[in-house]
Amino acid sequence: MKQLPFDREKLEQIAAVYPTPFHIYDEEGIKKCVKELYGAFSWNKGFREYFAVKALPNPFILSLLSSLGCGCDCASLPELMLSDASGVNGERIMFSSNDTPLNEYECANALGAVINLDDISHIEMLDRLEHFPKTVCCRYNPGNAFSMTNDIMGHLADSKFGMTKPQLFDAMAILKTRGVKRFGIHSMLVSCAMESEYYPRLAKSLFELALEVKAKTGVTVSFLNLSGGLGIPYYPDQEPINIKAIGNAVKEEYEKTLVPAGMEVDIYTELGRYITGPYGYLVSRVIHKKQIYKNYIGLDACASDLMRPAMYGSYHHITVMGKENMPCDRLYDVTGSLCENNDKFAIDRLLPEVQTGDLVVIHDTGAHGHSMGYNYNGKLRSAELMYHKDGTVTMIRRAEKPSDYFATLDFSPYADKLLK
Ligand SMILES: *Cc1c(COP(=O)(O)O)cnc(C)c1O
Numbered sequence: 305m306k307q308l309p310f311d312r313e314k315l316e317q318i319a320a321v322y323p324t325p326f327h328i329y330d331e332e333g334i335k336k337c338v339k340e341l342y343g344a345f346s347w348n349k350g351f352r353e354y355f356a357v358k359a360l361p362n363p364f365i366l367s368l369l370s371s372l373g374c375g376c377d378c379a380s381l382p383e384l385m386l387s388d389a390s391g392v393n394g395e396r397i398m399f400s401s402n403d404t405p406l407n408e409y410e411c412a413n414a415l416g417a418v419i420n421l422d423d424i425s426h427i428e429m430l431d432r433l434e435h436f437p438k439t440v441c442c443r444y445n446p447g448n449a450f451s452m453t454n455d456i457m458g459h460l461a462d463s464k465f466g467m468t469k470p471q472l473f474d475a476m477a478i479l480k481t482r483g484v485k486r487f488g489i490h491s492m493l494v495s496c497a498m499e500s501e502y503y504p505r506l507a508k509s510l511f512e513l514a515l516e517v518k519a520k521t522g523v524t525v526s527f528l529n530l531s532g533g534l535g536i537p538y539y540p541d542q543e544p545i546n547i548k549a550i551g552n553a554v555k556e557e558y559e560k561t562l563v564p565a566g567m568e569v570d571i572y573t574e575l576g577r578y579i580t581g582p583y584g585y586l587v588s589r590v591i592h593k594k595q596i597y598k599n600y601i602g603l604d605a606c607a608s609d610l611m612r613p614a615m616y617g618s619y620h621h622i623t624v625m626g627k628e629n630m631p632c633d634r635l636y637d638v639t640g641s642l643c644e645n646n647d648k649f650a651i652d653r654l655l656p657e658v659q660t661g662d663l664v665v666i667h668d669t670g671a672h673g674h675s676m677g678y679n680y681n682g683k684l685r686s687a688e689l690m691y692h693k694d695g696t697v698t699m700i701r702r703a704e705k706p707s708d709y710f711a712t713l714d715f716s717p718y719a720d721k722l723l724k
Contacts, residue, residue, distance in 0.1 A: 306540050306667050308585070309333065309691060312626035315587060315663055318689070318697055324663070325588040325605035326703070327674045328689040329360075331368065333583035334670075338372045341575070344551025348558070350570025354398040356532050357383045359576025359671035360584070362688055364700040366390035369579070377532075377574040378417070381408050388415055395439060398529065398574060400490060402443075402465055406432060413437055420490050420529070424471045427478055441488035441529060442467060442475050450493055450509060460493060469513070477521045487523050488572075489513060492531035496577060500545055504553035506530055507571070511561040514569060527570040530554075534578040538619050538668050544582075577671040584670020586610050586686075590662045599636050601658050606640025607647045608683035610669050611676045614646040622650055625663040630656035638664070642681050674701075679709055 309330045310318070318328070338353065345351040354377040355369045361383060366376060367390045375396035376387035387397050397417035401408060404422070406429055412419055413433050420441040421427065430436055445466030448459060467475060476487060489510055494502060507530060514525040537544050554571065562569065586609055592602030612618040622638060624630075632654040640647040649666055658664075677685040684704035689697050 306621050306623060308623065308665060310695075312663060314695065315625055315665070318691075319587065319589070319663065322687055322689055322697070322699060323703075325586060325603070325609055326687040326689050327609070327669055328585050328587055328691050328697070329365065329580065329670055329700075330583040330585075330691050332693045334365070334368065334580055335372060337579055337583070338369065338374060340547050341573070341579070342373060344547045345554070345571055345573075347551070347555050348571045350527065352396075352570070352572050353579070354396075354400075354529075354572060354574045355579055356574050356576030356671075357387060358675060360580045360673075361386055361675050362700050363390040364690060364698070365580065366392060370396070374579075377576075378412070381411055384408070384411050384415060384417065393417070398441070398572070400441075400443070400529075400531070400574060404429070409433060418488065420488070421475065422465060422467075424467050424475045424478075427475060427482070430482070436482045436484070438484060439486040439488070440479050440484045441490050441527070442472050442479075444469070444472050444489055444491040444510070444513065446491070446493070446509065450506075466491065469516075472513075473517065473520050476517055476523045480521065480523055486526045487517075488527040488529055489517070489525055490529035490531055490574075492533055492574070494533045496535035497533050498535040498537070498542065498545060500550055500553070502533065503530055503550050504557055507554045508557040508561060511557060511569075514567065515561070515565055518565075518567070524567070525569060527572055529572040529574060531574045532576050532578070534575055536577055536581045536668060536671075538621065540621050545578075547578075579671070581668050581671035584668070584673055586666040586669040586673065588664055588666065590658055590660050590664060593658065593660055599634065601636045601638045601655075601664075603638060603640055603649065603664065605649075605666070605686065606642050606681075606683055607644070608640075608642070608677045608679065608681075609686045610649065610666060610673050611678065612672060613649050614644070615676075620649060620669065621667040622653060622655065623665045623667065624656055624658055625665060627656040627658075627662070632656055634658070642683060644680070679704075682709060684709060 354375040356377045377398045379401040394416040399412040399417045400420040402422035443466040447461045510528045588603040588605035594600040607614040638650040687703040688701040
């Protein structure tokens with residue numbers, strides 16, 4: 305059963321002030337999740353979560369997370385700017401970019417961010433910076449040596465990210481000659497892992513790698529970044545992962561591998577989906593019902609607000625507000641308005657009988673939801689709201705207007721004609 309922090313009446317009150325569609329984020333849910341994560345890794349003194357900004361790039365969210373001890377994981381210039389504007393800078397920024405242009409390294413270095421190198425060849429880019437960074441992380445790709453993969457990332461030997469093991473050793477040795485003082489290793493191997501052994505297995509392989517790096521290059525690694533990739537239960541019958549058990553299992557590996565070698569490292573994570581995913585809801589209203597060869601429900605939201613179903617065929621649970629206890633005995637395709645047949649939030653979904661005007665909630669849109677949106681077909685992206693513990697709401701991003709869609713165009717030569 306999927307839970308909601310509000311009922312139909314409450315949501316209608318909100319929708320009377322902020323027209324649908326909108327994403328609404330449950331502040332309490334996010335806070336609780338972060339506290340549990342920190343609790344699960346409290347055995348590691350230097351533990352830090354660097355929230356993956358791409359999952360929910362909103363300064364209100366980033367400063368909330370910052371107040372709970374999180375940093376930011378960025379991969380572009382605007383993400384760096386957003387983090388800085390949200391009060392997150394210095395080594396509380398992890399710059400885990402790839403295929404990175406020089407100006408972005410310059411900005412990251414000026415902010416004092418930890419630079420996470422995706423490739424050995426990028427050391428030359430760091431040579432061109434004003435000061436060579438004192439802290440550098442290297443991203444590792446084990447290729448097919450790590451067997452746990454799932455569909456989204458595919459087979460690791462086909463993954464564009466990171467360096468091979470020999471390259472990582474070389475990179476560490478070169479970085480040492482450049483005066484780097486603090487070294488880290490990063491690896492992200494899957495996306496949306498529901499398997500509780502993912503982090504412990506990744507941690508074990510990185511602990512062993514840290515020992516190998518020490519033996520081969522003399523470099524002492526100070527932190528290991530397990531990155532993101534922990535999953536959330538999108539289906540109502542799925543159990544959430546047990547973060548406490550995962551933290552304990554990582555601790556066991558730590559004690560087995562690193563402690564006997566007399567080595568101490570800080571553990572970092574770069575979770576996105578796990579932190580905000582379950583605590584976001586896309587709220588939309590049914591504006592049409594259509595019956596042809598199938599039954600369609602037309603919403604006022606579309607793939608511009610949530611691309612995952614169209615892009616990956618992802619399941620997002622749907623609740624018809626006020627009809628939670630009615631039997632789900634009607635089969636519908638739930639669609640948006642794009643002129644693209646993949647603009648469907650659900651295909652062949654059993655729901656209670658839906659009427660035009662019903663409010664529907666699409667669950668688990670708090671990560672990679674609004675941020676993945678786009679403006680195809682001139683569709684405008686929705687507002688984002690924060691739902692507070694006391695039931696009040698803050699608009700943390702307004703909805704786009706046509707003028708936003710036109711903002712990159714210069715109409716001036718044609719203005720007279722167009723505006724007539
Ligand atoms: C996308 C990404 C993350 C976050 O992934 P989630 O699946 O949301 O946890 C973390 N680190 C890097 C480098 C990423 O690209």
